[in-house]
Amino acid sequence: MPRLDSRILDVASPVSWTDLRLIGSGVQIVQFQSALTKRDYRRLAEALRRHPEVRLRAYGSYDGSITNLDFLEHFPELRRFSADALYHSLTNIEGLRFLPDDVESLTIGQTKKRLSVAPLHRFKNLTHLYLEGQTKDIDVISELQTLQSLTLRSITLPGLSMLHPLHNLRALDLKLGGTKDLSELPNVGRLEYLELWMVKGLSDLSPVADLASLDYLFLQSLRQVDTLPPMNRLTALTRVWLETMKGLTDLSPLRDAPQLRQLALIEMPHLAPDAVKPLIGHPTLTTLRAGLGSKRKNDAVAELLPLASDGDWREPVRL
Incomplete structure (x- = not known):
C-alpha cells in the first residue's frame, strides 16, 4: 500500500x-x-x-x-x-x-x-x-x-519567569492551558515566533509589544482578547496570523508594524470588510489572506486592499 x-x-x-x-x-x-x-x-x-x-x-x-x-x-x-x-x-x-x-x-x-x-x-x-x-x-x-523551540500544550504556568534562563529560545508555543500572565515574556530568550492558541483566560497581550526580535505572531481562539498590542516597536515583525479571534474588531495596531509583509485573517466572520481600511497604504504589506466568512466579504476586502492572497507562512526555528 x-x-x-x-x-x-x-x-x-x-x-x-x-x-x-x-x-x-x-x-x-x-x-x-x-x-x-x-x-x-x-x-x-x-x-x-x-x-x-x-x-x-x-x-x-x-x-x-x-x-x-x-x-x-x-x-x-x-x-x-x-x-x-x-x-x-x-x-x-x-x-x-x-x-x-x-x-x-x-x-x-x-x-x-x-x-x-x-x-x-x-x-x-x-x-x-x-x-x-x-x-x-x-x-x-x-x-x-x-x-531554541518550546511548546507547552495543556500546561498552565503561573507566569513565565521559569523560562528566563532560556537565552537561546527563538520559538514559543502556548497551546491550551491557562497561562494568563505574559508580563515576563520580554525577558524570555530572543523570540522570533510566538504562538498563543486557546489559552484559557488570557486577555492581555500588551507584553508582546516589547518583543523586539519577533518576526511571526500567531494568535488563535483567544476568546477574551479584544485588543491587539501596540506594534510600532515591533521592528522585526513581518507576519501576523489571526484565526478565530472573535473579540477583535480593531485592526489599526497592525498599521503601525513598520515591516509587516503578510497578514492572515482566518475564520473571522464577525469582521466587516471595512475593518481592513486602516491598512490601506501600508508601505510594506504585500500579502493578505482574508477569511471573513463569505466570498462577498472577501472580495470586498480584495477591492480595498488588492494584494496577493498567499505567501510563505513557514515558521522559523522549527526542527
Whole structure:
C-alpha cells in the first residue's frame, strides 16, 4: 500500500528490508504504534544511526503494548524522539535514560497518569521540546538552556519567569492551558515566533509589544482578547496570523508594524470588510489572506486592499 505521506514511514514487526531502505529517501519520521520485537528495534536503530536527522516516534499503542520507553536501550545514538498519543498505555518515561546526553529534540505527550519530566535534566544540548499535559517537576525546563523551540500544550504556568534562563529560545508555543500572565515574556530568550492558541483566560497581550526580535505572531481562539498590542516597536515583525479571534474588531495596531509583509485573517466572520481600511497604504504589506466568512466579504476586502492572497507562512526555528 502506498504511503499517504512520503515523509512518514510506519513500521510494524516484522520490519521488512524494503521499509529499512526507505529511510534516507526523504523520510523524516519513522513511527510505530505497537511494540516491536527486540530484533526489529535493533535493525531499526542501525538504520537510524546512518540518518540522525530522522525522528523516531512511538504512538497509539491501541493494543496496550507500549507501556514504557525501555525499548530505547536499543537506540543509544538516537537524536530525535517522540512519544505521544499514548494516553492510556504509557506509565513512565524512565527509559529516556538510554538516550545519549546530546539528544536534540524530544516530544512527550499527555498521559492518564502525570509523569515526572525530571529525566529531561541531563539533555543539555536539547534544542526542541514539546510537552503536553506533563507538569510534574516542570521546573526542569529552566535547566535546558540550549532550547531554541518550546511548546507547552495543556500546561498552565503561573507566569513565565521559569523560562528566563532560556537565552537561546527563538520559538514559543502556548497551546491550551491557562497561562494568563505574559508580563515576563520580554525577558524570555530572543523570540522570533510566538504562538498563543486557546489559552484559557488570557486577555492581555500588551507584553508582546516589547518583543523586539519577533518576526511571526500567531494568535488563535483567544476568546477574551479584544485588543491587539501596540506594534510600532515591533521592528522585526513581518507576519501576523489571526484565526478565530472573535473579540477583535480593531485592526489599526497592525498599521503601525513598520515591516509587516503578510497578514492572515482566518475564520473571522464577525469582521466587516471595512475593518481592513486602516491598512490601506501600508508601505510594506504585500500579502493578505482574508477569511471573513463569505466570498462577498472577501472580495470586498480584495477591492480595498488588492494584494496577493498567499505567501510563505513557514515558521522559523522549527526542527
